Amino acid sequence: MKHTNRQTTTRTLTDLYRAIDRQHAVTITYLKPGETEPTVRTVEIHELRTTTARIAKDGTVKGGDIVVVAMCRLRGEAREFHLAGILTYTVHRIAHTLAIPTNTTYEPTPSAPAHDETALIHFELERDRDDADYRPRRPLTQTDADLAA
Numbered sequence: 001m002k003h004t005n006r007q008t009t010t011r012t013l014t015d016l017y018r019a020i021d022r023q024h025a026v027t028i029t030y031l032k033p034g035e036t037e038p039t040v041r042t043v044e045i046h047e048l049r050t051t052t053a054r055i056a057k058d059g060t061v062k063g064g065d066i067v068v069v070a071m072c073r074l075r076g077e078a079r080e081f082h083l084a085g086i087l088t089y090t091v092h093r094i095a096h097t098l099a100i101p102t103n104t105t106y107e108p109t110p111s112a113p114a115h116d117e118t119a120l121i122h123f124e125l126e127r128d129r130d131d132a133d134y135r136p137r138r139p140l141t142q143t144d145a146d147l148a149a
Contacts, residue, residue, distance in 0.1 A: 001090045004083075009066075012083065013048065015091055016068065020045050025073070025094040029087045038087055043070035043079070044096040071098040 004012050019026050026045055031038040045068055053064030066083040078101055113119040 001088050003088050004086055009083070012086075012089070013066070015089070016045055016048060019091045020048070023096045025092045025096065026070075027090045027092065028081065029089070030081055031085050031087055033082070033085065041079075042073045042092075043068070043081070044073070044098055045070040046096075046100055048083075071096075071100060073098065077101075 002012070002015065016026065018024075023044075025042050027040065027042045029038050029040050047069040049067045049069060051063045051065045051067060054062045056062065068081045068083060068086070070079060070081065071077070072079040076098065112123050
């Protein structure tokens with residue numbers, strides 16, 4: 001068992017990344033914000049993220065925390081744990097057993113037209129929302145000089 005307050009954050013992250021690479025389960029003692037009693041959970045970590053940092057006008061920084069995204073064996077669901085809330089952890093040699101949930105909102109893109117070059121270009125422009133308004137609003141000819149840079 002390793003105590004996070006007795007080692008650097010870099011060392012803790014190194015151990016957690018190693019657990020991700022080797023797909024080993026990790027038992028953590030976690031203290032939720034606002035609670036006084038920590039909980040012990042065995043998790044299967046599959047991602048480490050950072051939260052968005054915001055700098056206030058007075059110069060204080062909020063956010064920028066590291067979040068451990070893992071499958072909790074107690075709940076059987078994906079959970080997020082802030083690294084600052086992990087008091088102790090133990091990396092086991094137990095392999096992952098829970099499946100990571102798949103994204104259910106994915107919509108496959110339609111197939112691109114292969115018969116017409118113009119249709120393919122318009123397909124690509126419509127697929128990218130930022131460039132969808134890039135189509136010329138009038139027919140262009142080679143003699144148009146008003147579009148020259």
